[in-house]
Amino acid sequence: MTDTPAPIRVLVAKPGLDGHDRGAKVIARALRDAGMDVIYTGLGLTPHMIVEAALQEDVDVVGLSILSGAHMTLLPKVTHALDAAGLDHCVVVAGGIIPTDDAQILTQTHGVDAVFGPGTTTEEIVTFIRTAVARVRAQRP
Amino acid sequence: MSDPQRRADAIIQGDRRMLAQALTTVERGGADARALVRCLPALPEGRVVGITGAPGAGKSTLTTALAQAFRARGMTVAIIAVDPSSPLTGGSLLGDRIRMYDLAGDSGVFIRSMANRGRFGGIAAATADATALMAAAGFAVILIETVGAGQSDVAVADVADTILLVEAPGMGDEVQSIKAGLLEVADVIAVSKCDRADAAATLQQLRALVQMQHPSDDAWPVAVCGVSALQQTGIEELTDALLAHRSYLAMHPHTARALHRRRVHLQRAIEIQLFEAVGRTSAWQSAHRILTTDSSANIDSLAQQILAEWRRSVD
Numbered sequence: 425m426t427d428t429p430a431p432i433r434v435l436v437a438k439p440g441l442d443g444h445d446r447g448a449k450v451i452a453r454a455l456r457d458a459g460m461d462v463i464y465t466g467l468g469l470t471p472h473m474i475v476e477a478a479l480q481e482d483v484d485v486v487g488l489s490i491l492s493g494a495h496m497t498l499l500p501k502v503t504h505a506l507d508a509a510g511l512d513h514c515v516v517v518a519g520g521i522i523p524t525d526d527a528q529i530l531t532q533t534h535g536v537d538a539v540f541g542p543g544t545t546t547e548e549i550v551t552f553i554r555t556a557v558a559r560v561r562a563q564r565p
Numbered sequence: 566m567s568d569p570q571r572r573a574d575a576i577i578q579g580d581r582r583m584l585a586q587a588l589t590t591v592e593r594g595g596a597d598a599r600a601l602v603r604c605l606p607a608l609p610e611g612r613v614v615g616i617t618g619a620p621g622a623g624k625s626t627l628t629t630a631l632a633q634a635f636r637a638r639g640m641t642v643a644i645i646a647v648d649p650s651s652p653l654t655g656g657s658l659l660g661d662r663i664r665m666y667d668l669a670g671d672s673g674v675f676i677r678s679m680a681n682r683g684r685f686g687g688i689a690a691a692t693a694d695a696t697a698l699m700a701a702a703g704f705a706v707i708l709i710e711t712v713g714a715g716q717s718d719v720a721v722a723d724v725a726d727t728i729l730l731v732e733a734p735g736m737g738d739e740v741q742s743i744k745a746g747l748l749e750v751a752d753v754i755a756v757s758k759c760d761r762a763d764a765a766a767t768l769q770q771l772r773a774l775v776q777m778q779h780p781s782d783d784a785w786p787v788a789v790c791g792v793s794a795l796q797q798t799g800i801e802e803l804t805d806a807l808l809a810h811r812s813y814l815a816m817h818p819h820t821a822r823a824l825h826r827r828r829v830h831l832q833r834a835i836e837i838q839l840f841e842a843v844g845r846t847s848a849w850q851s852a853h854r855i856l857t858t859d860s861s862a863n864i865d866s867l868a869q870q871i872l873a874e875w876r877r878s879v880d
């Protein structure tokens with residue numbers, strides 16, 4: 425009965441003050457079409473609210489869309505709060521307008537697993553998430 | 566996973582992370598889920614409110630408003646928000662949290678989104694187990710927000726003590742409501758969007774209707790409340806009505822519905838355990854192979870073969 429693996433659960437959130445969620449919705453839809461359970465939380469969440477939602481929903485992945493320019497402040501806050509809540513197994517991916525230099529700092533020192541800029545195909549994102557979650561699930565009991 | 570009794574104890578102690586992981590376990594089903602559910606205390610009657618109604622009737626908005634009203638009365642609230650799975654890919658987009666923004670950050674509230682995995686009736690297969698987990702965690706009220714349901718989607722009555730039907734104004738004439746289905750199982754009816762001009766007529770029709778419905782003296786008198794999330798009206802009256810029904814249930818623990826629910830739970834437990842046992846037979850495995858290669862296979866005789874093998878294994 426349980427030979428099919430549990431669907432990947434993804435929280436898609438927009439941290440901070442940023443009113444554009446078309447990108448986030450496109451990604452949410454693409455992940456749904458890839459067979460994942462996508463919990464879409466809408467706009468204007470604080471890092472604390474995102475982490476609490478990730479905990480309650482027991483997600484494998486937190487996807488953060490940010491276009492406001494506040495990524496260097498908000499994204500580390502989310503990843504550090506995830507770690508503090510014991511949710512360091514969550515794969516964190518970010519999308520939006522994030523310059524390459526910033527992306528490098530976020531992935532190398534702030535625990536963001538991947539940053540996807542404009543032009544990324546949804547297939548790339550789906551493949552990355554599947555691979556990363558498979559790796560994490562294999563390590564967990 | 567670790568010892569089910571230890572997990573159950575941690576949930577009872579209020580470990581939210583453990584609760585969240587346990588909800589994943591029951592959603593996944595299987596032996597781990599059964600073992601965990603067996604360690605939980607019996608679900609106390611009266612805590613579970615099922616919120617149902619047509620898509621767009623205002624269920625999510627009302628769920629949020631009710632959760633706030635219960636919180637204001639000092640009660641903790643757990644919410645199970647069910648959304649549909651895609652019939653094509655099995656994936657789902659669970660968006661109820663968007664409207665529950667105002668509840669984020671309150672530690673007395675726990676929200677869990679669930680995909681219905683193609684199950685009919687507006688709830689997910691694991692909903693009953695999920696409510697047992699949330700009750701074990703000590704939440705005073707458990708709100709189940711169903712998939713926008715049609716007239717005959719009454720499965721929520723299998724898991725909820727109190728059924729709240731949300732009706733938007735102008736959804737059809739009186740005859741729609743006299744038909745069998747949701748309206749028959751509703752304990753409390755909320756007419757949403759009562760800031761709209763046509764709401765008064767809907768309220769009046771539904772009130773007239775429920776008065777026809779209950780001839781016996783000690784039957785619960787179905788309450789009909791008008792609410793408006795926009796103008797923030799009617800929520801207190803609705804909360805009162807839900808709590809009144811809870812008191813009614815406490816005084817009448819053996820209503821036909823309560824008995825029905827216990828029977829359904831028993832039947833479901835048997836189904837799950839039987840299915841798990843049968844799933845271990847080799848006939849089950851070979852039937853799956855046959856299904857993928859032979860589109861004209863006789864399903865009924867396949868089932869017969871599987872059950873025959875299972876019976877031999879038990880004897």
